Amino acid sequence: MMLKMAMRFTQIVQLYEFNGVKSLLNEFFYRKRCAIAVEKKLVDLKPFTGKTPDDVGIVDVDSGMDKSFFRKYTVKHRNLKCECYLKSGYQAVALKRADNVVGDIWYATKTGSSQDPIHPDMEWLNLFARPKDVYTFDMFLDPNERGNGMAAYLQHSALLLLKEKGFEKAYGYYMADNIPALWVHRLLKWEAIKKVYTKRFVRRWVIEEETLAKSRATPYRGGA
Amino acid sequence: MEIGETVKGFIVSELMIGKRGENLDDTFSLIENGVLDSLGIMRLIQFIEEKFSFSIEDEDILPENFENIDSISRFIKRSISNKI
Numbered sequence: 001m002m003l004k005m006a007m008r009f010t011q012i013v014q015l016y017e018f019n020g021v022k023s024l025l026n027e028f029f030y031r032k033r034c035a036i037a038v039e040k041k042l043v044d045l046k047p048f049t050g051k052t053p054d055d056v057g058i059v060d061v062d063s064g065m066d067k068s069f070f071r072k073y074t075v076k077h078r079n080l081k082c083e084c085y086l087k088s089g090y091q092a093v094a095l096k097r098a099d100n101v102v103g104d105i106w107y108a109t110k111t112g113s114s115q116d117p118i119h120p121d122m123e124w125l126n127l128f129a130r131p132k133d134v135y136t137f138d139m140f141l142d143p144n145e146r147g148n149g150m151a152a153y154l155q156h157s158a159l160l161l162l163k164e165k166g167f168e169k170a171y172g173y174y175m176a177d178n179i180p181a182l183w184v185h186r187l188l189k190w191e192a193i194k195k196v197y198t199k200r201f202v203r204r205w206v207i208e209e210e211t212l213a214k215s216r217a218t219p220y221r222g223g224a
Numbered sequence: 225m226e227i228g229e230t231v232k233g234f235i236v237s238e239l240m241i242g243k244r245g246e247n248l249d250d251t252f253s254l255i256e257n258g259v260l261d262s263l264g265i266m267r268l269i270q271f272i273e274e275k276f277s278f279s280i281e282d283e284d285i286l287p288e289n290f291e292n293i294d295s296i297s298r299f300i301k302r303s304i305s306n307k308i
Contacts, residue, residue, distance in 0.1 A: 036282075051258040149261045176282045179269060180262035186287055187255065 010081040018143055030200050032207060034176040037125045038190035042163040042170055048156045050149050056102070058157045061092040069094075073101045074142045085138075089115075093158035095141070095150070103150065105139040105158045109167070124206055125173055125196055132168040139181075151184045159188070227276075228297040234271050235293070239264045250293040260290055268296075276300055278307050 015024040061069065063086055070082040074097075085092065085106050095103035108119040110131045117123045119135045129135060136158065141151055159170060172190065174181035195210040228250060236248055239259050254260040260268065268290070269280050280303070289299040 034282075050256065147261055147263045149258045151262045179266045179282075179285065182282055182285055183260075183262050183265045186285065 006080055006084050010077045010084075013077050014075075014081075014140075028200060028202055032197055032199055035125065035173045035196045035198060036176050036182070036185075036192050037127060037171065037173045037194045037196060038185055039193050040159060040170045040172075040188070040190045042159060042167055045156075045159055045163050048153065048160070050152060050156070053148060053150055053153055055097055056150075056153075057096045058154075058161070059094045059096055059101075060161055061086070061094050061104075063089065063091070070101060070104075072099055074144070075140075078104075078140060081138075090119075093154070093161055095145070095154050095157075097145070102145045103139075103141040103154050105154055106137050107158070107162065107170075108135045108137070109133075121173065122171070124198065124204060125171075125194075126206075126209060127171055129171070130169075132166065134162050134167045134170050136162075136170050136172040151180065152187050155184055156188055227300050228293050230275060231268075231272070231296050231300070232293050234268070234275075235259065238267060238271075248293065250297075252292055254290065254292055255287055265290065272296075272300060276304060278303050 012024065015027055059069075065086070067083065067086075070079040070086075073079040073082065079101075082092065082101075082104060090106050090108050092104050092106045094101050108115075108129075110118055110129055110133065117127075118129050119137060121137060122129060122135055127135075136155075139151065139155060141154065162170060172185070173196075174185055176182065176195070192212050194212055197207040197209070198204050199207055232248055232250075235254065240248070254264075265285070269285065273279055284299070284303070288295060290296055
Protein backbone atom coordinates (compact mmCIF):
# COMPACT_ATOMS: atom_id res chain seq x y z
CA MET A 1 0.00 0.00 0.00
CA MET A 2 2.76 2.41 1.03
CA LEU A 3 4.71 1.42 -2.07
CA LYS A 4 1.79 2.20 -4.34
CA MET A 5 1.21 5.54 -2.63
CA ALA A 6 4.89 6.48 -2.99
CA MET A 7 4.81 5.56 -6.69
CA ARG A 8 1.63 7.54 -7.31
CA PHE A 9 3.09 10.53 -5.44
CA THR A 10 6.23 10.40 -7.59
CA GLN A 11 4.18 10.19 -10.78
CA ILE A 12 2.12 13.23 -9.76
CA VAL A 13 5.19 15.27 -8.83
CA GLN A 14 6.96 14.41 -12.09
CA LEU A 15 3.98 15.22 -14.27
CA TYR A 16 3.50 18.53 -12.50
CA GLU A 17 7.19 19.48 -12.58
CA PHE A 18 7.90 18.60 -16.20
CA ASN A 19 4.57 19.06 -17.98
CA GLY A 20 2.51 21.42 -15.83
CA VAL A 21 -0.86 21.19 -14.19
CA LYS A 22 -2.82 20.72 -17.44
CA SER A 23 -0.85 17.62 -18.33
CA LEU A 24 -1.25 16.28 -14.80
CA LEU A 25 -5.04 16.64 -14.99
CA ASN A 26 -5.15 15.17 -18.51
CA GLU A 27 -3.35 12.10 -17.24
CA PHE A 28 -5.83 11.28 -14.49
CA PHE A 29 -9.12 12.70 -15.78
CA TYR A 30 -10.27 12.13 -19.34
CA ARG A 31 -13.36 10.95 -21.17
CA LYS A 32 -11.74 9.00 -23.96
CA ARG A 33 -8.15 8.30 -24.95
CA CYS A 34 -6.71 5.65 -27.19
CA ALA A 35 -3.89 3.36 -26.06
CA ILE A 36 -2.08 1.43 -28.77
CA ALA A 37 -0.88 -1.99 -27.58
CA VAL A 38 2.23 -3.11 -29.43
CA GLU A 39 4.42 -6.16 -29.74
CA LYS A 40 7.95 -6.66 -30.97
CA LYS A 41 9.47 -9.96 -32.06
CA LEU A 42 12.91 -9.87 -30.48
CA VAL A 43 14.38 -12.58 -32.72
CA ASP A 44 14.15 -10.13 -35.63
CA LEU A 45 15.85 -7.31 -33.72
CA LYS A 46 18.95 -5.94 -35.44
CA PRO A 47 21.86 -4.14 -33.72
CA PHE A 48 21.40 -0.41 -33.16
CA THR A 49 22.35 1.48 -36.32
CA GLY A 50 21.33 4.98 -35.31
CA LYS A 51 23.54 7.67 -33.91
CA THR A 52 24.98 6.34 -30.62
CA PRO A 53 24.95 9.07 -27.99
CA ASP A 54 28.33 10.07 -26.54
CA ASP A 55 29.46 9.23 -23.01
CA VAL A 56 26.46 7.15 -21.95
CA GLY A 57 26.29 3.54 -20.80
CA ILE A 58 23.57 0.93 -20.44
CA VAL A 59 23.13 -0.91 -17.12
CA ASP A 60 21.07 -4.06 -16.52
CA VAL A 61 19.27 -3.52 -13.20
CA ASP A 62 17.65 -6.28 -11.16
CA SER A 63 16.59 -6.83 -7.57
CA GLY A 64 20.14 -7.88 -6.59
CA MET A 65 21.44 -4.44 -7.48
CA ASP A 66 22.80 -2.16 -4.78
CA LYS A 67 19.80 -0.26 -3.44
CA SER A 68 21.68 3.02 -3.66
CA PHE A 69 22.00 2.71 -7.45
CA PHE A 70 18.98 4.89 -8.23
CA ARG A 71 19.92 7.50 -5.65
CA LYS A 72 22.32 8.81 -8.29
CA TYR A 73 19.37 9.71 -10.50
CA THR A 74 19.70 13.23 -11.86
CA VAL A 75 15.95 13.76 -11.50
CA LYS A 76 14.64 14.38 -8.02
CA HIS A 77 11.95 11.90 -6.89
CA ARG A 78 12.41 9.49 -9.82
CA ASN A 79 14.61 7.30 -7.63
CA LEU A 80 11.64 6.71 -5.30
CA LYS A 81 9.59 5.26 -8.11
CA CYS A 82 12.52 3.14 -9.28
CA GLU A 83 13.06 1.72 -5.80
CA CYS A 84 9.35 0.88 -5.56
CA TYR A 85 9.44 -0.91 -8.91
CA LEU A 86 12.47 -2.91 -7.76
CA LYS A 87 10.69 -3.92 -4.55
CA SER A 88 7.70 -5.00 -6.64
CA GLY A 89 9.94 -7.46 -8.51
CA TYR A 90 10.28 -5.55 -11.77
CA GLN A 91 13.60 -5.18 -13.56
CA ALA A 92 15.06 -2.29 -15.51
CA VAL A 93 17.57 -1.15 -18.03
CA ALA A 94 19.11 2.14 -16.98
CA LEU A 95 20.99 4.80 -18.88
CA LYS A 96 24.04 6.23 -17.13
CA ARG A 97 26.10 9.33 -17.83
CA ALA A 98 29.32 9.33 -15.81
CA ASP A 99 28.19 8.19 -12.34
CA ASN A 100 24.63 9.41 -12.67
CA VAL A 101 21.47 7.65 -13.80
CA VAL A 102 19.73 9.72 -16.50
CA GLY A 103 17.07 7.35 -17.83
CA ASP A 104 15.35 4.05 -17.28
CA ILE A 105 12.89 1.60 -18.81
CA TRP A 106 11.17 -1.19 -16.87
CA TYR A 107 10.04 -4.69 -17.67
CA ALA A 108 8.03 -7.50 -16.11
CA THR A 109 8.44 -11.19 -16.90
CA LYS A 110 6.72 -14.42 -16.06
CA THR A 111 9.85 -15.67 -14.29
CA GLY A 112 10.50 -12.46 -12.37
CA SER A 113 6.98 -12.22 -11.02
CA SER A 114 4.55 -14.36 -9.08
CA GLN A 115 1.76 -12.00 -10.09
CA ASP A 116 -0.76 -12.83 -12.76
CA PRO A 117 -1.03 -10.73 -14.83
CA ILE A 118 2.68 -9.98 -14.66
CA HIS A 119 1.85 -6.27 -14.74
CA PRO A 120 -1.49 -4.50 -14.04
CA ASP A 121 -1.44 -2.90 -17.53
CA MET A 122 -1.74 -6.31 -19.13
CA GLU A 123 -5.15 -6.79 -17.61
CA TRP A 124 -6.76 -3.67 -19.07
CA LEU A 125 -4.81 -4.09 -22.31
CA ASN A 126 -6.16 -7.66 -22.32
CA LEU A 127 -2.82 -9.26 -23.14
CA PHE A 128 -1.47 -12.55 -21.88
CA ALA A 129 2.25 -13.16 -21.29
CA ARG A 130 3.82 -16.53 -22.07
CA PRO A 131 7.08 -17.58 -20.33
CA LYS A 132 9.35 -16.07 -23.00
CA ASP A 133 7.35 -12.84 -23.25
CA VAL A 134 8.29 -9.61 -21.55
CA TYR A 135 6.18 -6.53 -20.84
CA THR A 136 8.03 -3.20 -21.07
CA PHE A 137 6.72 -0.05 -19.39
CA ASP A 138 7.39 3.43 -18.00
CA MET A 139 10.38 4.62 -19.97
CA PHE A 140 11.72 7.85 -18.51
CA LEU A 141 14.51 10.22 -19.51
CA ASP A 142 15.89 13.20 -17.67
CA PRO A 143 14.41 16.17 -19.59
CA ASN A 144 17.97 17.50 -20.12
CA GLU A 145 18.78 14.29 -22.01
CA ARG A 146 15.74 14.33 -24.31
CA GLY A 147 16.30 14.83 -28.02
CA ASN A 148 19.33 13.58 -29.99
CA GLY A 149 17.70 10.15 -30.38
CA MET A 150 18.32 9.22 -26.75
CA ALA A 151 14.86 7.66 -26.23
CA ALA A 152 15.23 5.38 -29.27
CA TYR A 153 18.73 4.45 -28.15
CA LEU A 154 17.58 3.50 -24.63
CA GLN A 155 14.62 1.50 -25.86
CA HIS A 156 16.60 -0.31 -28.57
CA SER A 157 19.41 -1.12 -26.11
CA ALA A 158 16.88 -2.50 -23.63
CA LEU A 159 15.28 -4.72 -26.27
CA LEU A 160 18.69 -6.04 -27.35
CA LEU A 161 19.48 -6.90 -23.75
CA LEU A 162 16.14 -8.71 -23.37
CA LYS A 163 16.85 -10.63 -26.56
CA GLU A 164 20.24 -11.69 -25.13
CA LYS A 165 18.44 -12.92 -22.00
CA GLY A 166 16.40 -15.26 -24.19
CA PHE A 167 13.09 -13.43 -24.42
CA GLU A 168 11.28 -13.84 -27.72
CA LYS A 169 8.59 -11.21 -27.70
CA ALA A 170 8.11 -7.86 -26.00
CA TYR A 171 4.82 -6.08 -25.36
CA GLY A 172 4.12 -2.50 -24.46
CA TYR A 173 1.75 0.35 -25.14
CA TYR A 174 1.71 4.07 -25.82
CA MET A 175 -1.06 6.64 -25.91
CA ALA A 176 -1.95 7.58 -29.48
CA ASP A 177 -1.81 11.29 -28.62
CA ASN A 178 1.70 11.02 -27.18
CA ILE A 179 3.64 11.82 -30.36
CA PRO A 180 7.19 11.33 -28.96
CA ALA A 181 6.27 7.85 -27.63
CA LEU A 182 4.43 6.95 -30.82
CA TRP A 183 7.42 8.01 -32.93
CA VAL A 184 9.97 6.00 -30.91
CA HIS A 185 7.81 2.86 -31.16
CA ARG A 186 7.33 3.33 -34.91
CA LEU A 187 11.04 3.96 -35.52
CA LEU A 188 11.81 0.70 -33.76
CA LYS A 189 9.12 -1.06 -35.82
CA TRP A 190 6.89 -2.24 -32.99
CA GLU A 191 3.76 -3.81 -34.45
CA ALA A 192 0.44 -2.30 -33.36
CA ILE A 193 -1.84 -5.13 -32.26
CA LYS A 194 -4.85 -3.37 -30.79
CA LYS A 195 -6.37 -0.06 -29.85
CA VAL A 196 -7.83 0.16 -26.37
CA TYR A 197 -10.06 3.16 -25.68
CA THR A 198 -10.27 4.10 -22.01
CA LYS A 199 -11.81 6.75 -19.80
CA ARG A 200 -10.27 7.77 -16.54
CA PHE A 201 -11.35 9.41 -13.35
CA VAL A 202 -8.28 8.50 -11.26
CA ARG A 203 -9.23 4.85 -11.93
CA ARG A 204 -9.20 3.63 -15.54
CA TRP A 205 -12.14 2.01 -17.37
CA VAL A 206 -11.95 0.30 -20.76
CA ILE A 207 -14.60 1.64 -23.14
CA GLU A 208 -13.85 -0.51 -26.15
CA GLU A 209 -11.12 -2.58 -27.72
CA GLU A 210 -10.33 -2.72 -31.41
CA THR A 211 -8.13 -5.61 -32.48
CA LEU A 212 -5.94 -4.77 -35.45
CA ALA A 213 -5.76 -7.16 -38.36
CA LYS A 214 -2.17 -8.27 -37.87
CA SER A 215 -2.55 -9.30 -34.23
CA ARG A 216 -1.35 -12.71 -33.09
CA ALA A 217 -1.44 -11.84 -29.38
CA THR A 218 -3.28 -14.01 -26.87
CA PRO A 219 -5.91 -12.14 -24.87
CA TYR A 220 -5.35 -12.03 -21.11
CA ARG A 221 -8.99 -12.74 -20.38
CA GLY A 222 -9.41 -16.41 -21.27
CA GLY A 223 -5.72 -16.79 -22.11
CA ALA A 224 -3.80 -19.87 -21.07
CA MET B 225 7.18 29.60 -51.19
CA GLU B 226 7.21 25.98 -52.30
CA ILE B 227 6.22 23.33 -49.70
CA GLY B 228 9.67 21.70 -49.67
CA GLU B 229 11.43 25.02 -49.14
CA THR B 230 9.07 25.96 -46.31
CA VAL B 231 9.66 22.64 -44.55
CA LYS B 232 13.40 22.84 -45.17
CA GLY B 233 13.50 26.36 -43.73
CA PHE B 234 11.85 25.16 -40.53
CA ILE B 235 14.07 22.10 -40.17
CA VAL B 236 17.29 24.03 -40.75
CA SER B 237 16.39 26.91 -38.47
CA GLU B 238 14.66 24.99 -35.68
CA LEU B 239 15.81 21.37 -35.67
CA MET B 240 19.35 21.55 -37.03
CA ILE B 241 20.76 24.38 -35.01
CA GLY B 242 24.54 24.14 -35.12
CA LYS B 243 24.45 21.15 -37.46
CA ARG B 244 25.33 22.91 -40.77
CA GLY B 245 21.93 22.41 -42.34
CA GLU B 246 22.32 25.09 -45.01
CA ASN B 247 23.21 22.50 -47.66
CA LEU B 248 20.41 20.13 -46.68
CA ASP B 249 19.54 17.92 -49.65
CA ASP B 250 15.92 16.85 -50.32
CA THR B 251 16.89 13.19 -49.95
CA PHE B 252 19.06 13.60 -46.82
CA SER B 253 17.72 11.10 -44.22
CA LEU B 254 16.36 13.11 -41.32
CA ILE B 255 15.79 9.93 -39.32
CA GLU B 256 19.13 8.16 -39.77
CA ASN B 257 20.97 11.39 -39.10
CA GLY B 258 19.11 12.01 -35.85
CA VAL B 259 17.37 15.22 -36.91
CA LEU B 260 13.87 13.86 -36.40
CA ASP B 261 14.04 12.35 -32.93
CA SER B 262 11.03 12.08 -30.64
CA LEU B 263 11.03 15.81 -29.85
CA GLY B 264 11.88 16.87 -33.39
CA ILE B 265 8.90 15.04 -34.87
CA MET B 266 6.55 16.67 -32.38
CA ARG B 267 7.76 20.15 -33.29
CA LEU B 268 7.65 19.39 -37.02
CA ILE B 269 4.08 18.09 -36.79
CA GLN B 270 2.97 21.19 -34.89
CA PHE B 271 4.62 23.36 -37.55
CA ILE B 272 3.02 21.50 -40.49
CA GLU B 273 -0.45 21.54 -38.88
CA GLU B 274 -0.27 25.28 -38.25
CA LYS B 275 1.39 26.25 -41.53
CA PHE B 276 -0.71 24.09 -43.86
CA SER B 277 -3.94 24.06 -41.82
CA PHE B 278 -4.71 20.37 -41.57
CA SER B 279 -4.41 17.89 -38.75
CA ILE B 280 -2.13 14.91 -38.94
CA GLU B 281 -3.70 11.68 -37.71
CA ASP B 282 -1.59 9.30 -35.65
CA GLU B 283 -1.93 6.69 -38.45
CA ASP B 284 0.01 9.06 -40.72
CA ILE B 285 2.94 9.59 -38.36
CA LEU B 286 5.04 6.96 -40.09
CA PRO B 287 8.80 6.96 -40.78
CA GLU B 288 8.15 6.67 -44.55
CA ASN B 289 6.20 9.97 -44.51
CA PHE B 290 8.98 11.82 -42.67
CA GLU B 291 12.15 10.21 -43.99
CA ASN B 292 13.42 13.31 -45.84
CA ILE B 293 12.29 16.68 -47.22
CA ASP B 294 11.06 14.98 -50.38
CA SER B 295 8.80 12.48 -48.58
CA ILE B 296 7.50 15.17 -46.20
CA SER B 297 6.59 17.41 -49.17
CA ARG B 298 4.76 14.53 -50.88
CA PHE B 299 2.91 13.72 -47.66
CA ILE B 300 1.81 17.37 -47.23
CA LYS B 301 0.66 17.64 -50.86
CA ARG B 302 -1.29 14.39 -50.53
CA SER B 303 -2.92 15.50 -47.28
CA ILE B 304 -3.90 18.89 -48.72
CA SER B 305 -5.42 17.32 -51.84
CA ASN B 306 -7.33 14.77 -49.69
CA LYS B 307 -8.71 17.64 -47.64
CA ILE B 308 -10.13 19.45 -50.68
